[in-house]
Amino acid sequence: MINRRKTLALAGVTLAASASLVAWAETDGHPYDKLVEMGYPAPQEGELVHVPPTMADLEAADMKPQTKAVIRRGYDLFTNTQQLRGKNVFNDMNCSSCHLGEGRQPFSAPVWPAAVTLPNFRGKNQHVNNLEERIAGCFAYSMNGTPPAYGSDDMLALSAYHQWLAKGAPVYPDQPIYGRGFPSPERTDELSYTNGEQLFADNCAVCHSEDGSGLYQDGEYVFPATWGDGSNNWGAGIVRTYTAAGFIKNNMPLGQPLSLSDQEAWDIAYYMTQQERPQDPRYTGSVDEVLEKFGPTFHKHSSYGQEREVDGHRLADHANWGEKGEEVKPWNVGQPRFEDLDVE
Template sequence: MNNRSIGLALTGVILAGGVSAGVWAEYETLVEMGYPAPKEGELVHVPPTMEDLEEADLHPELKQVIRRGYDLFTNTQQLRGVNVFNDMNCSSCHLGEGRQPFSGPVWPAAVTLPDFRGKNQHVNNLEERIAGCFAYSMNGTPPIYGSDDMVALSAYHQWLATGVPMYPGQPIYGRGFPRLDEPEQAPDYARGEQIYQEQCAVCHSEDGSGLYQAGEYVFPAPWGDGSNNWGAGISRTFTMAGFVKHNMPLGQPMSLSDQEAWDVALYITSQERPQDPRYTGDVRETRERFADTFHKHTQYGTEREHDGALLGNHGNTGEKGEIRPWNVGMPRFEYLED
């Protein structure tokens, strides 16, 4: 099917790559569910599927590596105890195999990196961005740059970006977890707790420990030792609010109001989790050191209003123990400053 014959009105929208009727139906369904339609000037990309990979004109060895990347992305727990020290998979936050708009689709990283990243204050490439997810979201330590697993994960990201130009000059439709407007009322912990127990606990449990069936991980832990640590992007309240609004409850996205999303995000991000690997030994000092680049958007190092608990005031690193991610705090390109 020609790009211009799709059913959804796309006046002024820029399409990347070929878009088939069957695949575009995914996006039409999103709009029907309440997601915003693409705006004029936005770049729209429908990532290829693993079924598309079978038909692709690529070397068989490359296909094998991409399949390995997909396998690692959707079942990162196979690296448990080596690179992963919590209950998360990459696909726990990046839903739909990393393809789904408004759920942190991963293909934009393949076409917008290398780029400067404020969190670590230097230019990052794709491997370094993936490594950051291991250090923070997986509460682990990343595979070595250039290793088989890192190449496989990078190849999967780049496969999803097939047909998209490098450094596109247009806004990308559905990128990240879109930030919500500031709420009319300040986010409220008590309201958020009620929403969580009514809407979220059935999958993630009342105590935030996630859901297991017959010993198998089913739904991730939003806090606690099985969750991401205090340095993960989704520990920021605005990021969690955007994720919740656009993706939760599972199968019912966009069903919560913006205010409800902010409230439940505050509740979730006000719960304890493993220590930020950048921890200096003093939570207030660590917060101050990384406030401008990160922690001004988290509850880390602040006193929880309802009970006065100083969040992050501990040395708990979860299952990881004394292991420190090798990529954290590693300076880059300092010689260029001269």
């Protein structure tokens, strides 16, 4: 049950978020001028600056109605991925939980760059990935689920939406992309679990609950879980402390981006990424085996397998798979590609 204070606060952040998400796109000048006014860095000379088209632009576009319908379906899946709950999604996430502003928002990992930079090599799975495979990874890790099949209607629709957002951007750009990813704030020398816990309670719990379980209102999903069974698993990108710090600094609290100091963003990220969540799908029965394979790369930036400073608990030393249980296996994890291809 949500008390009155929390309901009012929730309404406030929702309205503020709505305003901030559209503010950069609805301006008389260049859309990114508004971002600079909000405190984000200005585009640098030589950077690729792209303003993704909107769904209103889609309606006005000279395209086949069947194509528009598929892109609309992709948008619907992207913003309400929970409709695939129990089939492909086994936690409380939507794609738009991490990629804010319908996947269009700069500094919130806008998704259009994937459509123009892939196929490309990805360090996470050590081979060249195409767009479908990149989307599939989000289902396996961020959604703690298993992806739609390559070439399926749902995968085609999601790919089409990504490519729609990239309309007009060059393929394989040579220049860096403005607003890409979750740029990390300057790393502080020391991180404080205790300070992060208090900052989370003060700034984050109103939307994500004090236990990190997220927020449902009248049975409807509102805000995602930040840890626990309803959150992403130990293989998701945002469990890396620097990625979480970048997301928090640039986007949180919702409607108040850039309001936290670098130290505050890092401390909250450190606290959040030292909480338990479902197991990494690459787990084969031993945390140490996962660390042997991925400790030098992906998990060197996470708390996976570390002992939590406050109580000595070894993180991720469990076989908890969350809602999906042990039976659901993401079919895309651990699938090698181009093994017979010589690389100099």
